Amino acid sequence: MADDRNDVEMDAPQPTRDQPSIYDRLNDRERVTTSEARNGMLVVAALISAATFAAGINPPGGVWQEDDQKNTPPKHFSGKSVLATNSEVYYQVFYFLNAAAFSSANLVIGYLVHKFPYYVEIWGAMFCMSGTYGISTSAVSPHDFNDKIIWFAIAVPYILRGTVEVWKKLHWLVAHGPVPLPGPGGFAASC
Template structure:
């Protein structure tokens, strides 16, 4: 005997129950939840850049260089990984900076975030063989979220100049 789907509040399923609801959820609660999620994503993507999947070569044998990503031997897959990971990290950094705007110690959050970006970049440059990836694609991926956000703000400004 199977049980009916979890029903909460007038026939809604459990999935719709957990969705954001303006009448029930405060903006402060939503911001806190988004910050937790963004922090988790930032941690995972940063760690994946610092310690790439498969690890790094431990010695200079068989044409490999110690400290470089083993995964880089699969050039296409490694490019996709680096670009997607960088895009995710860059997007979540934009979310964190946006959600903490006007918080106490906002300047310190920005300094720490910028330092994290530099650390991430230096790490992926260190573990990536020079010939295996075109870094301009990684830099482009890092800039995409910021460019889209700027484009959205510009479009909003032209649609309704008094709201921004």
């Protein structure tokens, strides 16, 4: 039996110098240039941002078209989410994940357009779009819905990214030691 297994292993095609490995094919630097990768990521992030924005203002199940005329629970109002009335837990989970995805996509867009022409205007537009997302989702949420969930979910990707950046800087400081301050007067004397 052991001999049969060795025969099978030996029969498997072995990569040759002419045939690149899977790792080499996935990491082919000539196949994807930096600008192509950036453009591709920008398109994907923009699509995610657009899709999550649309899902935020038009939640699954839609919105109620008219007020509930009966006084029996669960009471609903026109323009408010059907999902929130039927399942508050699912609604909260949906909005948290949707807002986090929206905010993450905007964060990626912000990083990809950094130092490009009009990047400050793009960041301003994304900031405003995040605000309109939060306000729009609050408008379709029931009156008793905790809007802090949406605002927290919008902030989560930024908090995580900031934490990663601080961690990288601390790791660099541990590896390289503190940066010496210029001269006896500090920064003011060096200016």
